[in-house]
Amino acid sequence: MASRPHHILTVTVENKPGVLSRVAGLFSRRAFNIFSLAVSPTDDDRFSRMTIVVDAETAPLEQVVKQLNKLIPVIKITEIAPGDGVERELMMMTVQATAEVRPQVTELASIFDAKIVDVGFEALTIMVAGESDKLDAFSDLAKPFGIVELQRTGRIALARVARQPTRLRAVKAARA
Amino acid sequence: MKLTGAQALIKSLEMEGVEVMFGLPGGAILPVYDPLIDSSIRHILVRHEQGAGHMASGYAHATGRPGVAMVTSGPAATNIVTPLCDAYLDSIPIVVITGQVAYSAIGTDAFQEADTVGITMPITKHNWLVSDVNDIPRVIREAFHVATTGRPGPVLVDFPKDIANQTMEWYWPEKVDLPGYKPTVKGHPKQIKDAARLIQNATMPVILAGGGILKANATNELRELAELGNIPVVTTLMARGVIPDAHPLCLGMPGMHGNYTAVTSMQKADLLINLGARFDDRVTGDPNCFAQNAKVIHVDIDPAELGKVRRAEVPIVGDAKNVIAELIKAVKGEQSKHGAPDTSAWIAQLNEWQENFPLKYQQLDGGPLKPQFVVEALRANTPDDCILVAGVGQHQMWASQLWQFRQPRTWVNSGGLGTMGYAVPAAVGAKVGRPDRMVWAIDGDGCFQMTAQELVTASSERIPVKIAILNNAYLGMVRQWQELFYEERYSEVYLSPDLPDYVKWAEAMGCVGMRVDSADDVVATIEKANAIDDRPVVIDFRTDWREKVYPMVPAGGSNDNIILGPEFGEGGR
Numbered sequence: 073m074a075s076r077p078h079h080i081l082t083v084t085v086e087n088k089p090g091v092l093s094r095v096a097g098l099f100s101r102r103a104f105n106i107f108s109l110a111v112s113p114t115d116d117d118r119f120s121r122m123t124i125v126v127d128a129e130t131a132p133l134e135q136v137v138k139q140l141n142k143l144i145p146v147i148k149i150t151e152i153a154p155g156d157g158v159e160r161e162l163m164m165m166t167v168q169a170t171a172e173v174r175p176q177v178t179e180l181a182s183i184f185d186a187k188i189v190d191v192g193f194e195a196l197t198i199m200v201a202g203e204s205d206k207l208d209a210f211s212d213l214a215k216p217f218g219i220v221e222l223q224r225t226g227r228i229a230l231a232r233v234a235r236q237p238t239r240l241r242a243v244k245a246a247r248a
Numbered sequence: 249m250k251l252t253g254a255q256a257l258i259k260s261l262e263m264e265g266v267e268v269m270f271g272l273p274g275g276a277i278l279p280v281y282d283p284l285i286d287s288s289i290r291h292i293l294v295r296h297e298q299g300a301g302h303m304a305s306g307y308a309h310a311t312g313r314p315g316v317a318m319v320t321s322g323p324a325a326t327n328i329v330t331p332l333c334d335a336y337l338d339s340i341p342i343v344v345i346t347g348q349v350a351y352s353a354i355g356t357d358a359f360q361e362a363d364t365v366g367i368t369m370p371i372t373k374h375n376w377l378v379s380d381v382n383d384i385p386r387v388i389r390e391a392f393h394v395a396t397t398g399r400p401g402p403v404l405v406d407f408p409k410d411i412a413n414q415t416m417e418w419y420w421p422e423k424v425d426l427p428g429y430k431p432t433v434k435g436h437p438k439q440i441k442d443a444a445r446l447i448q449n450a451t452m453p454v455i456l457a458g459g460g461i462l463k464a465n466a467t468n469e470l471r472e473l474a475e476l477g478n479i480p481v482v483t484t485l486m487a488r489g490v491i492p493d494a495h496p497l498c499l500g501m502p503g504m505h506g507n508y509t510a511v512t513s514m515q516k517a518d519l520l521i522n523l524g525a526r527f528d529d530r531v532t533g534d535p536n537c538f539a540q541n542a543k544v545i546h547v548d549i550d551p552a553e554l555g556k557v558r559r560a561e562v563p564i565v566g567d568a569k570n571v572i573a574e575l576i577k578a579v580k581g582e583q584s585k586h587g588a589p590d591t592s593a594w595i596a597q598l599n600e601w602q603e604n605f606p607l608k609y610q611q612l613d614g615g616p617l618k619p620q621f622v623v624e625a626l627r628a629n630t631p632d633d634c635i636l637v638a639g640v641g642q643h644q645m646w647a648s649q650l651w652q653f654r655q656p657r658t659w660v661n662s663g664g665l666g667t668m669g670y671a672v673p674a675a676v677g678a679k680v681g682r683p684d685r686m687v688w689a690i691d692g693d694g695c696f697q698m699t700a701q702e703l704v705t706a707s708s709e710r711i712p713v714k715i716a717i718l719n720n721a722y723l724g725m726v727r728q729w730q731e732l733f734y735e736e737r738y739s740e741v742y743l744s745p746d747l748p749d750y751v752k753w754a755e756a757m758g759c760v761g762m763r764v765d766s767a768d769d770v771v772a773t774i775e776k777a778n779a780i781d782d783r784p785v786v787i788d789f790r791t792d793w794r795e796k797v798y799p800m801v802p803a804g805g806s807n808d809n810i811i812l813g814p815e816f817g818e819g820g821r
Contacts, residue, residue, distance in 0.1 A: 086428065090377075094369060101370045138552035144374045144394065147428045 078107055079133050080152040080159065080229045083122040086145040087113070094143050095122060102139055104131045108161075108226035119147060123228045150231065157229040162199065163207045164189070168218035169196045177217055184210045195220055253381040254279040254412040257345070258287050260388035263420055266316050268292065268307070268680055270300040274320025275360055277347030279412035292680065292709055297324045299673040299702040301331020304342040306677025308335075309660040310635055310685075312465065314395050315340075315677060320347040322360030325406075326367065330667060333371040335402035337664025338486060339463060341395040342402045350410035351379060364406045373401030381414040386421050393424040398431030399550040400463055431549060435566035435574055443521075443545045443562045444578030448586060450519035450543075452594040453479045456502070456531075459486030459663070460524015460548060464568035467491065467656045470523065473576050476583075478591045480598055482510040484525050486663045489653035499598065503531040504801050505645040508605035509598055511799070511807050514539045516597075522546045524568045527557035528664065529804075537806035547571045607649055608815035609795070616792035617767050619643065619718040623650045625770045626688060626716060629778065633658060634686040635678050639671035639695030642724035645797045647690040669698030675713040676706050686714070686778070693719040693743055693750075700753065706784045707758025714777050714785045715759075720793040721745040728796045745790055754786035763788045 085091045092111060099106050105127035114121050126136055137149055152159075169177040174196070181188060181198050184206065190197035200210050204227060211222060251259065257280055261269070268290040273281040284291055294300040297319045304315025319328055325346040335342045349358040365377045374394050376387045387405055395403045447453060461470050467490050474481050474497045481491050482502045491498045502510040514520055520542040525531065532538040535557055546553070546560035547568055554563035564571055583589075611621040623646050636651055637660040638644040644661055653659060660678050662670040675689040696717050706713055727741040754761030760780055764773050764787060777785040798813025 089379075090365065090369075093366065097369050132555075134555060135552065138554075142550070142552060144426060144429045 078154075079126045079128050080154075080157060080227065081122075081124045081126060081137070081140070082150045082152060082229060082231075083124060083140060083146060084114070084119050084148040085122060086147065087118055087120045088145055091120070091145045092122075094145065095124075095140070098139055098143060102131065102135070104136050105129075110226040110228050112228070123226070125227050152229050152231055157231050159203055159227050159229040160201055161204050161207055161227045162201045162225040163211070163222065164197060164199050165211065165214060165222045166190075166195050166197045166220040167214050168194060168220060170194050173217055177214070180210075180213055186210065249418045250415050251418045252279070252283075252412065253378075253384055253407075253414050253416065255283045256381070256384040256416055256418060257388065257407065257412070258283045258289070259418065260385045260420075261289060261316065262287060263385075264388065264392045265313075269316040269318055270294055270303040270307075270677065271318035272297055272300060272320070272324065274324055274347065276321035276349055276409045277318065277324075277345075277407070278320075279409060280318065280345075280347070280407070292676075292705065294673070294705050295701040296699070297327035298330055298669070299676075299699060299705065301328040301342065301344065302334070302667075302670055302673035302699070303677030303680070303702070304344070305331055305335050305338075305340045306637065306660050306674030307681040308340050308342055308677075309674070310657055310678035311681035312462075312657065313341075313681070314392060315342045315681075316345070317342065318345040320360065321349055321364065322362045325362050325364040329367060329371065330665075332368055332402045332404065334662050334665040334667045334670065336371045336373070338662065339400050339459060340402065341400035343391050343395050344402065344404045346404060346406050348377070348406045348408040351408040352410060354408065364404065368404050371402070372404050373399075375404040375406065377406045378408060378411055381411050381416040384411075384416065385419060389421050390424055390426060394426070394429065398429075399460075399548075432551070432565045433549070433567040433570055435547070435564045435571035437574070439562055439564045440571065440574045440578050443564060443575055444582050446519055446543055446545060446562060447477055447479070447521070447575075447579055448582040448589055450589065451591060452517050453477065453519040453521060453591060454499075454513045454517040454542075455479050455481040456484065456514065456520055456522045456525050457481050457487045457490050458484045458523065458525025460568045461487055461490045462656055464524065464549070464570075466524075466567075466569035466572055469569055469572035469576065471495070473572050473579070476576060476579055477589065478595065479521065480513060480595065482506070482513060484528070484531060484663075485648055485661065487525070488648055488651075488659040489656045492654045493652045494654070497595075499602075501648055503528075504533070504803070505649065505797050505799065506531075506801075507607055507649065508799055508810060508812060509601040511801065511810050512601060513598055514542065515807050517542045520544050522548075522560070523572065524548060526553045532557065533801045533805055533807040537808060605812060605816070608798075608813070610815070611767055613767075615767075616794075617765065617770070617790060619720065619789070619791040619795055620646050620650055621767055622716060622718060622770055622789050622791065623647055623690060626690070626774060627651050629771060629774045630688060631686055634688060635660060635675075635682060637661065637671050637675040637678055637687065637689040639689075639691045640666045640668045641692045641695065642720075642728065642795075642797050643690050643692040643695075643718040645725075646718070649797075668692075668695045671695055672699045672713075672715060673702045675715070676702055676711050679706075679711050679713045689713060689715045691715055691717050692724060693717055693721060693745075694723045696750070697743075697748070700757070703754070703757040703759050703784050703786070710782065712781050712784055714780075714787075716787050716789060717750055718791045719745055719750065719788050720791045720795070722793050724793070725797070727793075731796070732800075733802070750786060750788035754784075757784075759784040759786050761786050761788070763790070765790045
């Protein structure tokens with residue numbers, strides 16, 4: 073998934089019934105593909121935020137953004153170019169972990185900074201957060217133990233914040 | 249002042265200046281039909297909900313004001329889906345109100361329940377499900393605002409029955425507050441400057457005028473720009489009449505059945521100035537072969553149209569009236585510095601093509617009646633401001649090609665969706681909106697059979713529209729394609745000229761019915777029809793079934809491969 077060209081759009085929408093349907097319907101009607109979609113409330117309860125990972129091969133991003141903008145409940149669209157944002161995804165996985173292999177499983181989890189959130193007699197449920205590549209790697213490595221169930225949230229992303237003090241940026245901008 | 253939801257809805261429509269609505273009552277919308285009795289709004293009772301939608305659309309086309317339709321839930325709502333989609337593709341402002349089952353019953357598969365908002369989401373500019381009686385004035389205000397501003401389009405308000413019966417304290421919102429909806433009206437000054445520079449440097453420019461010119465009421469500006477730069481104008485199917493066909497710079501209709509000069513002008517142009525058109529596939533043919541030598545200026549109020557089909561060197565988002573007015577100033581500025589560009593050689597070339605490749609047909613004495621002859625006879629015997637309405641198919645193309653349009657908003661048709669059956673109800677709507685005008689519909693026999701029942705509406709409401717059926721006993725355009733592209737293997741296209749008997753049918757619907765078989769009787773019958781002003785008239789013109797629409801660019805082909813037709817000899821290419 074990570075290797076194919078993709079764009080991340082964070083879309084601020086009005087928190088009203090049917091908005092998800094309008095956005096999803098637009099994508100299917102215009103033949104745009106969605107890799108992943110995450111919807112969540114924001115700090116302002118009038119708005120929700122959708123993080124949409126778009127398959128850039130199916131349609132030019134410009135068309136996707138323009139068509140999305142025509143939806144009346146869409147307030148704001150920000151494109152986060154690869155590298156310009158902090159992206160995270162959450163995965164929960166139930167993996168077989170009988171007594172013989174349990175130490176190996178827990179060691180793998182600790183390498184990935186994962187948390188064990190449920191423990192059973194023969195299986196563990198592990199939660200891991202990170203960039204999509206990391207989640208892919210973790211599930212590849214856990215596979216030999218036997219994955220019982222796996223679920224991922226889809227990506228969420230925020231634009232990177234400035235790394236310089238405001239004053240310095242102002243000076244640089246003035247020079248440029 | 250306390251009002252019920254139903255009263256608040258009707259009052260909101262009155263506040264929006266609605267004078268007339270087209271509709272048909274039923275269970276879920278019943279509460280709203282009661283306060284309608286006491287309202288100033290005229291209601292026209294249709295015979296099928298599809299008729300209500302197309303009437304609203306015809307009304308909007310002819311007047312420039314939003315058309316309003318009101319129907320009940322379930323099957324009524326699904327019956328009005330086609331007009332919504334039609335209006336969506338042609339950017340026609342209509343407001344449709346549908347009844348809905350009680351809010352508390354939604355989702356239970358109640359009697360006549362349909363997910364109207366869900367069904368119409370992709371074919372409306374926006375839609376609303378009213379969930380609180382106090383929202384009614386706000387929602388109606390928003391609905392009219394969204395329908396009529398920016399790129400116009402259809403909207404739908406779904407209105408649950410229990411909410412109609414609840415009460416609210418009346419108010420009228422001062423302004424509309426939609427944070428996610430702010431259409432850009434003014435063009436970017438830098439882009440306008442760049443566009444003027446391209447115009448200054450072009451020697452073979454063409455303006456492609458689209459329906460956006462009408463929506464923006466920009467016909468005067470269009471003409472001024474064309475005359476200022478001596479730039480020829482082609483007018484898309486939606487834009488017929490934006491500049492008079494007799495104007496020396498008007499080249500007429502481009503596209504699949506456009507005339508040779510209009511089609512070829514764009515193929516050869518060095519600059520294409522698209523004002524409010526969307527590069528529809530029926531205009532471009534194969535987009536990879538379309539206007540390959542041309543730089544493109546594209547003006548549209550909908551940013552998503554820019555770059556959707558054809559990349560423009562200078563894209564400009566804005567209202568056509570506003571942008572063209574600014575463009576005129578900028579072009580004048582260029583001309584004052586460098587003199588007016590010389591397009592005379594180009595115009596001479598175009599005039600030569602017009603001379604050599606006109607629209608052609610032959611009406612032989614005593615020969616079968618040619619449909620084109622009927623169109624020309626109608627034009628010659630109707631006033632300049634007569635509104636012409638058409639259905640979809642061969643008759644529509646002949647009407648658009650041969651009617652000499654003299655004024656804007658005199659042409660009402662279904663362009664983008666190609667909705668057969670559009671003409672009769674749209675003509676009724678146009679006549680309701682412009683009772684001072686003569687309204688003729690040119691319809692096909694196939695189209696007429698789809699929605700003819702609305703002539704009962706017209707008769708009972710005393711709406712004297714006139715319908716000319718070009719009866720060739722076929723689904724003519726399909727027959728034409730089967731003849732040309734399916735080796736004359738005719739599949740399910742024959743309709744019979746006599747079944748139904750159109751004259752008797754017209755009479756049964758309260759209209760005057762007449763029949764014409766020969767070219768000799770055409771003018772006299774039209775004159776007779778024109779003299780009737782107290783009821784609708786239907787004329788059954790028995791036309792030559794062999795006649796095909798030319799020129800023709802085969803679907804998906806290059807506009808360079810335009811077929812002129814048999815009148816131009818071998819192959820007509």
